[in-house]
Amino acid sequence: MTQSRIALVTGASRGIGKAIALGLAERGFDLALNDIPKQKTSLENVAAEIAAMGRQAKCYFADVSSKSEVENMIGSIVNDLGTVHAVVNNAGILIASEVETLPEQAWDAVMDVNAKGTFLVIQAVLPLMKKQKYGRICNIASIGGKHGAPEQAHYSASKAAVMGFTRVLAQEVGPLGITANCICPGIIYTDMGRVNLDDPATRAIWQSRTAMARIGDPEDVAGPVAFFCSDDSAFVTGQTLNVDGGIVLS
Numbered sequence: 001m002t003q004s005r006i007a008l009v010t011g012a013s014r015g016i017g018k019a020i021a022l023g024l025a026e027r028g029f030d031l032a033l034n035d036i037p038k039q040k041t042s043l044e045n046v047a048a049e050i051a052a053m054g055r056q057a058k059c060y061f062a063d064v065s066s067k068s069e070v071e072n073m074i075g076s077i078v079n080d081l082g083t084v085h086a087v088v089n090n091a092g093i094l095i096a097s098e099v100e101t102l103p104e105q106a107w108d109a110v111m112d113v114n115a116k117g118t119f120l121v122i123q124a125v126l127p128l129m130k131k132q133k134y135g136r137i138c139n140i141a142s143i144g145g146k147h148g149a150p151e152q153a154h155y156s157a158s159k160a161a162v163m164g165f166t167r168v169l170a171q172e173v174g175p176l177g178i179t180a181n182c183i184c185p186g187i188i189y190t191d192m193g194r195v196n197l198d199d200p201a202t203r204a205i206w207q208s209r210t211a212m213a214r215i216g217d218p219e220d221v222a223g224p225v226a227f228f229c230s231d232d233s234a235f236v237t238g239q240t241l242n243v244d245g246g247i248v249l250s
C-alpha cells in the first residue's frame with residue numbers, strides 16, 4: 001500500500017497497547033486510539049506523543065465489550081479518517097481468582113472484554129476491509145491461553161477463545177486480502193503484568209523460566225505486532241506467535 005495506512009489499537013492508553021500504537025506510528029501508520037473514558041487523559045497524552053512524531057492520532061472512547069459503542073466508534077473513525085487498514089485488538093482485563101470461588105460476574109467480565117470485545121471490533125471493521133480488499137488483523141492473546149497459571153482459568157479460557165476465533169477468521173477472510181494473526185505476550189512489565197511480578201520470588205521464578213533471563217517490556221511486543229500489521233506478513237495468516245523471551249522453552 002502506498003497511501004498512508006490507518007491502524008486502530010484498542011486499550012491504547014498504557015502498557016502494551018500504548019507501545020504498539022507508538023511502534024506503529026514510528027513505522028508510518030496514522031492511529032485511531034481506543035480506550036475507556038476513564039483513561040481520557042492518558043489516551044490523549046499518547047495521541048499527543050504520536051502527533052509530535054508527525055503522524056495523525058485521534059482518540060475514541062468506547063468499551064469494546066459493548067456492540068453499540070464499538071459500532072459508533074468505527075463509524076466515527078470512518079468519518080474522521082476514512083477507513084481502517086489494520087486492527088490490533090489489545091484491550092484486555094485480568095481478574096485473579098481460583099475457579100472454586102470465581103464470581104460469575106468476573107467470568108463474564110473477562111470473557112466480555114477479552115473474547116467478545118475482539119469479536120465485536122472485528123465484526124464492525126470487516127465491511128470496511130472487505131470493501132477495500134485489504135486488512136491486517138492482529139489479536140493480542142497470551143501465553144496464558146496456551147499454558148495458564150492458577151487463579152487465571154477464566155483469563156486463559158478467554159485468550160484460548162481469541163486464538164481459536166483468529167484461526168477460523170483467517171480462513172473466512174483470507175480470500176478477501178485480509179490476514180488475521182495472534183500475538184501471545186509472555187510476562188510483560190505493565191499494570192496488568194504486575195500481578196505476576198510484584199512478589200520478588202514470583203518475579204525471579206518467571207525470569208529463571210525465560211530463555212532470555214528477563215521480563216519483557218511493552219516495547220518488546222510492538223515490533224512483532226507491526227510485522228503482522230505490515231505487508232511483510234502478506235502471506236502469513238492464522239498464526240499465533242509467542243513474544244515471551246522463550247518461556248515455553250523450559
Ligand code: NAP
Nearest residue numbers: 011015016063064090091092142185187188190191192193
Ligand atoms: P493494561 O496495562 O491493564 O492495559 C490494558 C488497557 O486496556 C487499559 O488501558 C484498560 O483500561 C483497557 N481496557 C480494559 N477494558 C477495556 C474495554 N472494555 N474497552 C477498551 N479498553 C479497555 O494491560 P497490558 O498488560 O498492557 O495488556 C494488554 C494486552 O496484552 C491485554 O489483552 C492482555 O491480556 C495482554 N497480555 C498482557 C500480558 C502482560 O504480562 N502484561 C501478558 C500476556 C498478554 P482500564 O485498565 O482502565 O480498564
